[in-house]
Amino acid sequence: MHTLPFEPSVRPACVLERHAVVEVPLSEIQALRDAPAPAGAPSLPPRFLRHCDEQTVVGVRAVLEALASQADPPATLARDGVIAAPRLAGRITAAQTLAQVATAGGVAVSPHVVPQCSLHALASAVSVALGMHGLNLGTSGGPEALSEGLFAALSLVPTAGCDRIWLVLTEWDEEPALDAAGRPKNDPLCRGVALALAPCTVAQPAGITFALRPGAERVAAAPGSETAVAGGSGLAAFAAALALCTASGVIASWSHVCPWGTEIRIAAPPSVAGATSPPILREAA
Amino acid sequence: MGTVRPPDHAAAITGVGVVSPLGSSFAEVADSLLAGRSGIREIASARGAREARQFAGPVAVIPVPHSCPPAGFAAFDRLEQLCLSPAATALADAGLAGAVAAERIGLVLGVGAEQLKTWELDFLAGGTRVFEPRRDEALVQRMARRLGIAGPAVTVAAACASSGYALALGRAWLAAGLVDACLVGGCDILSPTAIAAFYNLRALSRRSDDPLKASRPFDRERDGFVMAEGGAFLVLEPASAARRPGGRVYGELAGVGMSSDAHHMVTPCTDPAQAARAITLALADAGVEPADVDYVNAHAAGTPVGDVAEAGAIRRAFGAATDTLPVSSTKSMSGHLVSGAAAFEAVACLAAIERQAVPPTVNLDDIDPACALDHVPHTARPHRVRVAASNSFGFGGANLCLVIRQAA
Numbered sequence: 001m002h003t004l005p006f007e008p009s010v011r012p013a014c015v016l017e018r019h020a021v022v023e024v025p026l027s028e029i030q031a032l033r034d035a036p037a038p039a040g041a042p043s044l045p046p047r048f049l050r051h052c053d054e055q056t057v058v059g060v061r062a063v064l065e066a067l068a069s070q071a072d073p074p075a076t077l078a079r080d081g082v083i084a085a086p087r088l089a090g091r092i093t094a095a096q097t098l099a100q101v102a103t104a105g106g107v108a109v110s111p112h113v114v115p116q117c118s119l120h121a122l123a124s125a126v127s128v129a130l131g132m133h134g135l136n137l138g139t140s141g142g143p144e145a146l147s148e149g150l151f152a153a154l155s156l157v158p159t160a161g162c163d164r165i166w167l168v169l170t171e172w173d174e175e176p177a178l179d180a181a182g183r184p185k186n187d188p189l190c191r192g193v194a195l196a197l198a199p200c201t202v203a204q205p206a207g208i209t210f211a212l213r214p215g216a217e218r219v220a221a222a223p224g225s226e227t228a229v230a231g232g233s234g235l236a237a238f239a240a241a242l243a244l245c246t247a248s249g250v251i252a253s254w255s256h257v258c259p260w261g262t263e264i265r266i267a268a269p270p271s272v273a274g275a276t277s278p279p280i281l282r283e284a285a
Numbered sequence: 286m287g288t289v290r291p292p293d294h295a296a297a298i299t300g301v302g303v304v305s306p307l308g309s310s311f312a313e314v315a316d317s318l319l320a321g322r323s324g325i326r327e328i329a330s331a332r333g334a335r336e337a338r339q340f341a342g343p344v345a346v347i348p349v350p351h352s353c354p355p356a357g358f359a360a361f362d363r364l365e366q367l368c369l370s371p372a373a374t375a376l377a378d379a380g381l382a383g384a385v386a387a388e389r390i391g392l393v394l395g396v397g398a399e400q401l402k403t404w405e406l407d408f409l410a411g412g413t414r415v416f417e418p419r420r421d422e423a424l425v426q427r428m429a430r431r432l433g434i435a436g437p438a439v440t441v442a443a444a445c446a447s448s449g450y451a452l453a454l455g456r457a458w459l460a461a462g463l464v465d466a467c468l469v470g471g472c473d474i475l476s477p478t479a480i481a482a483f484y485n486l487r488a489l490s491r492r493s494d495d496p497l498k499a500s501r502p503f504d505r506e507r508d509g510f511v512m513a514e515g516g517a518f519l520v521l522e523p524a525s526a527a528r529r530p531g532g533r534v535y536g537e538l539a540g541v542g543m544s545s546d547a548h549h550m551v552t553p554c555t556d557p558a559q560a561a562r563a564i565t566l567a568l569a570d571a572g573v574e575p576a577d578v579d580y581v582n583a584h585a586a587g588t589p590v591g592d593v594a595e596a597g598a599i600r601r602a603f604g605a606a607t608d609t610l611p612v613s614s615t616k617s618m619s620g621h622l623v624s625g626a627a628a629f630e631a632v633a634c635l636a637a638i639e640r641q642a643v644p645p646t647v648n649l650d651d652i653d654p655a656c657a658l659d660h661v662p663h664t665a666r667p668h669r670v671r672v673a674a675s676n677s678f679g680f681g682g683a684n685l686c687l688v689i690r691q692a693a
Contacts, residue, residue, distance in 0.1 A: 051550075081545070088420065094401050095415045097478065098408045105333025106481030114482045115551045115680045118398040119442030124681020127545045133559055135543035136683055137450055138442035141400055142423025148439040155457050160543070161566070175418030182416070214463055259426065260437045261388065262463075 013154040016208040016266075017164055017196040019246070020065035021239045022058055026176065027187045029054045036061050041068035044129050051112040054190055055089040055170040056122045062194035063126050063166055074163070080196075081134025081162040082126045085149025086141060087171035087235075090117030095182030122168060134162035145169060146235055147258035154212050154264065157197050164198040171235050193239055208245055213263040241266060294460045295537040295571070297527035297692065300379025300520030302371035302470075303632050306342035306513050307619050309370075311535075314629075315636035318644040319665040323618050325496050325511050331477035335484045340496030341475050342513025342620025350374065352382060353431070362406045365424055367625075368394065368472040369431060372518040376432055376468055379520035380532060384466075387435040391464035393455045394425040394440045395448030395471025397624040397679075398479070405478050436464050442624070444679030445584070447471050448517065449627025449687055453541040455521050465522070472516030473624040480512055486551070488588060500621075501648035502585035502614035503592050503656040510586035513620025517628035524693070534692040535635045539672075540571025546682030553591045553678075560598035560684045564674065567686035568602070573672055575606040578688075580643050580668065582630045582675040585614035586621050595676060596656040611643045611668055613661045618647055627677035627685065634673035634689040643668045 024032055033049045036057065041064035049057050067073050074080070093113060100108035115121065119138035127136035135156070140148035146169060153167040173189040197210065241254035245268050254266045303309065306324025307317035317324070324342045331339070347366045349358045350373030358366060372392075376382045384390060396402075403424075404415035414421075429438040437458065441450045448471025455467035483489045490509040492499040500511040519538075527534050542563040548554035568575060581599060585592045600607045615633045622629050637643055642665045649662035672690045679685075 081543075088400060090398075090401060091404065091415060094404050098405060098415055101333055101478060101481070102408075106331075106335045106477065106484065107333075109478055109481035109485055111482055111486035112551070113401075114398065114479060114486075115444070117401060118444060118680070119400075119440070120397060120444050120447070120679065120681050120683065121550070124444075124545075124550055124683070127547050127682060128550055131547045133545050133547055133562075135450075136443070136545045136681060138397075140423070140440055141442070142426070142440065143420045144423060144426065148425075151437055152439050152441065152454060155461055155463060156454065159457055159460065175420065177418045178416040180416065212463070258437065260429075260435060262437060 013200065013212055014157040014197040014210050015200055015205050016210065017198050018066045018070045019195045019242060020062050020069055022062040022065055022192045024058050024190050025187050026054065026184055026190060029057050029190065032061055033057050037064050038068045042130060048129055051116045052125055053089050053093060053117050053121060055086045056125045058190045058192035059084060059122045059168040059170045060125055060129055062192035063168060066194045066196060077130045077132050079134060079163040080132040080166060081160055082123045082132055082136045082166040082168065083139055083149065083153045084122035084126065084168040085139045085145040086122050087143065087145040088175060089141065092176055092178065092182060092184060093117050095178045099180065099182050122170065126166060126168060135160055144259055145171065146238060150264050151258055151262060153197060154210055158199050164196045167195045167197055169193045169235055173236065191235055191239065193235060208266060208268050211265045213265065295524045295539040296456045296459050296521040297524045297537055298519050298535040298635065299522050299527050299532055300375040301535055301632060301635065302374030302378060303517040303629065304344055304347055304367060304371045305515035305619060305629055306344060309348050311632065314632060315640055318615055318618060318633055318636055319640055319642055321618065321645050321647050321664055323497050323647060324513065325500055325620050327496055334477065335481055336493050338493040340493060340499060341511060343475060344515050351377065362403065363474050364402050364406065364472065367474055367514065367516045368424060368428060371516045372428060372468055372470065373432060375518040375520050380529060381466055381520060383433060386465065387433050389436055389465040390434045391436040391455060391458050391467040392425060392429050392434045392438040393451040393467060393469045394428065395451035395624055395628065396440060396473065397442040397444050397447045399424050399440065402474060402476055405476055434468065443683035444681060445623055446627050446677035446679040446683045446685045447624040449677040449685040452519065452538055452628065452631060452687060453543065453685065456538050456541060459521055459523055467521045468518055469521055470516060470518030470628040471625045473514055473622055475512060475514045483512065490587060498648050500587050500617050502587040502617050502646055503653055503660060504649050505651040505653045507587040507589060507592065509588055510616065511620040513622050515622050515629060516625045517632050519628065519631065536638050536689050537692055538687060539690045540567040540688030542566030542570060542686040544684045546684065548682050550681055553594060554682060555590060555594050557594050557597035557601055560595060560678060561601035563684035564598060564602035564676065564686040567674065567688045571688035571690065573688065575603040578610060578672050578674050579670045580637050580673040581610060581612045582634050582673060583612050583614045584676040584678045586616050593655045596658055599658060608659060610659055611661050611666060612658045613644055613646045615644050630675045631687055631689060634675050637670045637673055638691050641668065641670055642666060643670065
């Protein structure tokens with residue numbers, strides 16, 4: 001495992017308070033839609049998710065998991081905001097809608113299509129479900145959702161005036177293949193990652209931090225000296241890196257380079273892990 | 286909550302590009318708004334449309350950017366054309382087209398349903414993309430490449446407030462030193478599916494017998510909004526760095542306030558508390574008092590519930606200053622540009638500042654008593670405008686207020 005010096009000069013943008021990763025096959029999302037809240041999580045209004053997109057169901061579940069699975073949940077979420085970065089959400093409903101419109105006309109368009117399948121829908125669902133009155137904002141929607149979501153969140157957390165901003169990232173591991181009526185022909189896995197990000201109030205905070213380094217170049221490493229995160233690039237790799245970075249007794253940092261060159265780095269500082277040279281993990285090319 | 290930073294974090298607006306039902310240049314749009322001209326008209330009915338006669342605010346001609354070969358531009362879909370045209374204009378207007386330090390220029394695109402619109406356009410043209418498991422490059426990345434922007438490029442969406450959040454994010458990037466300049470704005474197109482969805486939601490005006498009178502915010506006879514299309518983009522730069530020789534500063538984005546109703550995914554919130562809070566946060570962010578504001582460009586789309594709630598929010602946020610604070614809804618003329626509305630209405634505020642006049646709310650024949658404000662019905666009102674506030678609200682409870690002021 002390659003080691004790079006922890007870089008205190010890269011000022012952390014925020015601290016990770018809690019997080020959760022959820023993976024659900026498409027075939028099981030209907031059951032989750034009907035009963036989204038795990039034990040210990042806040043309950044949602046009845047049938048709250050009935051018109052929601054599949055990625056919204058999984059994203060909301062990830063936020064609920066993050067609240068329920070770790071100790072000391074926040075006393076209130078009213079001062080929280082939410083930024084969501086789904087990737088290619090809404091396609092199943094869009095395909096079914098367009099197929100129906102082709103035969104039945106505009107009367108076949110559900111009034112829920114726009115509010116529930118647009119890019120803002122996941123963020124709004126979290127805000128409404130949990131009573132968050134900070135900003136709620138969708139971002140990306142496309143293949144670069146991880147980069148766009150992280151960059152937007154990290155640039156807003158310090159100044160948005162919220163106690164914390166929830167960043168919710170979702171995607172299909174492989175895109176659903178649809179028949180001519182818009183019915184899925186495969187059973188892809190839907191992945192949701194929820195992060196509760198709080199502003200850094202001290203120079204070297206305890207806990208996992210996220211930092212932005214504009215215009216960063218990848219640091220050259222000795223051949224074979226880096227550990228590629230399992231699961232390739234993208235959200236799967238990010239989820240794997242989170243698991244490593246937050247595991248007890250492990251020190252690690254993970255870097256992701258956005259298409260425009262900014263490096264996003266997650267790090268467990270030495271003060272937490274009791275060492276001075278955390279290993280760096282990189283996305284597999 | 287909301288942004289809290291000193292007023293010196295204002296961003297100078299150094300470039301403007303707009304393509305809308307009211308014109309395709311800043312001057313044309315300003316002229317139309319202050320003349321009380323409507324861009325609403327009957328449009329060709331789509332196959333399967335809910336009404337025999339359809340009306341909206343269409344864009345007649347999309348100017349081809351100078352930087353783009355006409356044949357190449359013609360091959361882009363309408364959403365991309367309506368984004369690229371005003372974006373290229375804004376960048377050139379700021380003198381940043383072909384800029385050397387392209388990696389220090391960012392792009393924030395406010396568009397609420399890019400994928401839905403792209404799939405629909407393709408489907409209507411006989412394509413099958415919506416059924417296929419593909420991951421096409423996003424519009425914002427294509428735009429950045431075509432405009433020569435190499436800095437961060439991000440899409441944001443907050444339904445009808447989308448392009449306003451683009452302005453907010455771009456300003457945050459400038460303040461954090463992540464970029465030296467940022468192209469921000471948004472766009473939307475008229476789509477048969479979206480029109481049908483809003484019609485079925487009973488959010489659209491059904492006044493098909495008289496389209497010119499259909500968009501009537503704050504009026505007692507209002508019955509919904511009128512959809513429109515178009516895009517508006519601004520170039521933001523640090524106020525301190527925007528004094529290039531020969532350059533123009535249209536105004537400053539001085540304050541931003543953001544909040545959420547956390548009420549319902551579809552139905553608007555009747556409680557104005559959170560919308561008022563967004564306004565209050567924006568004023569504080571800009572370092573201005575309610576009495577300092579000279580004009581409010583209301584979100585007011587003409588929906589029965591939304592207009593009343595916004596009037597309540599304005600009264601709550603501005604307090605005693607409300608009585609002498611001119612308010613208008615330019616959607617009465619432009620229609621509702623949806624994702625592009627907030628950026629377009631920021632342009633309307635810049636027009637009010639440049640012309641020192643408040644654009645009117647046309648069709649405001651009989652003011653709804655529940656919406657009592659200092660309205661500007663029918664014709665523009667000459668007025669000193671140094672500070673303007675622009676409200677934008679979206680599905681899912683997103684509230685945004687921008688404070689735009691005359692350049693120092």
